[in-house]
Amino acid sequence: MNLIVDVGNTLVKFAVFQEDEFVNKIVVELNEFEKTQKEISKKHPKIEKCILASVGKMPKEVVTKLQKQYKVLILDSNLKFPFHNRYKTPNTLGVDRIALVAASVKRYADKDVLIIDAGSCITYDFINRQNEFLGGAISPGIRLRYKSLHNFTANLPLLDTELPETLIGNSTKDAIHSGVVNGVVKEIDGIIDEYRAKFSDLTVILTGGDANFLSKQLKNSIFANSNFLLEGLNFILEYNTH
Numbered sequence: 702m703n704l705i706v707d708v709g710n711t712l713v714k715f716a717v718f719q720e721d722e723f724v725n726k727i728v729v730e731l732n733e734f735e736k737t738q739k740e741i742s743k744k745h746p747k748i749e750k751c752i753l754a755s756v757g758k759m760p761k762e763v764v765t766k767l768q769k770q771y772k773v774l775i776l777d778s779n780l781k782f783p784f785h786n787r788y789k790t791p792n793t794l795g796v797d798r799i800a801l802v803a804a805s806v807k808r809y810a811d812k813d814v815l816i817i818d819a820g821s822c823i824t825y826d827f828i829n830r831q832n833e834f835l836g837g838a839i840s841p842g843i844r845l846r847y848k849s850l851h852n853f854t855a856n857l858p859l860l861d862t863e864l865p866e867t868l869i870g871n872s873t874k875d876a877i878h879s880g881v882v883n884g885v886v887k888e889i890d891g892i893i894d895e896y897r898a899k900f901s902d903l904t905v906i907l908t909g910g911d912a913n914f915l916s917k918q919l920k921n922s923i924f925a926n927s928n929f930l931l932e933g934l935n936f937i938l939e940y941n942t943h
Contacts, residue, residue: 702748704741704771705934707797708755710821713737716931717745720939723928734763742770752776752938754796774938776800781941783807785833797930798826802834803940804933805906813900817889817923818930819911821845825892829900840888843911846881862914886918893921 702724705716713734717724724745729737742748751771753759767773774780776796783806788794797818805814811830818824821844825837841849843862851859863878870876897903907916908929916925926932
């Protein structure tokens with residue numbers, strides 16, 4: 702069995718796979734890392750391998766503890782990947798984006814694929830049918846837009862994410878919801894349209910924490926998969942340890 706550990710800025714996602722089969726997932730705050738990992742270890746004593754992907758730096762003692770229990774693979778740009786990376790600065794490519802591209806190779810081989818990860822940031826990653834990762838784009842995510850409006854202005858309030866009731870916001874609250882949510886939806890649909898103009902048989906994957914919130918708002922047809930990144934991490938683990 703495999704343990705997948707995806708460490709974000711505020712949350713940690715743990716997932717357990719039996720070879721290619723997804724078993725379960727737990728999402729916790731960073732300060733619950735060790736407690737949760739111990740609980741998973743007790744529940745799944747057959748876990749042998751682990752992949753650790755972190756957008757920040759994990760404390761050495763945490764990594765050491767994992768290494769005492771499992772064969773640990775730490776994801777970075779120097780590992781073997783099932784695609785040709787044509788990014789001009791491969792060492793700066795985020796581990797989350799690497800995992801998403803790997804997942805697309807696993808699920809949609811020999812296709813033009815656009816992966817949209819809607820989380821703290823919205824990332825767009827494109828891999829063509831020749832198995833070449835070409836790059837993409839990064840823009841602010843939904844929560845980042847709400848927070849920016851509040852933090853960088855004198856009087857705008859910080860609001861919870863909410864679907865706008867109308868396009869024309871007739872209050873400050875409604876105007877913010879309309880601007881943020883409709884702005885994100887129009888951005889995503891517009892980028893998908895531009896990619897489809899160049900790649901007619903395009904497969905589009907939407908994943909990330911805001912995927913379910915956004916999926917019903919988009920006019921373009923997409924495949925929503927909240928576990929896509931975890932699947933990619935598991936694939937990279939298998940690809941590098943077989």
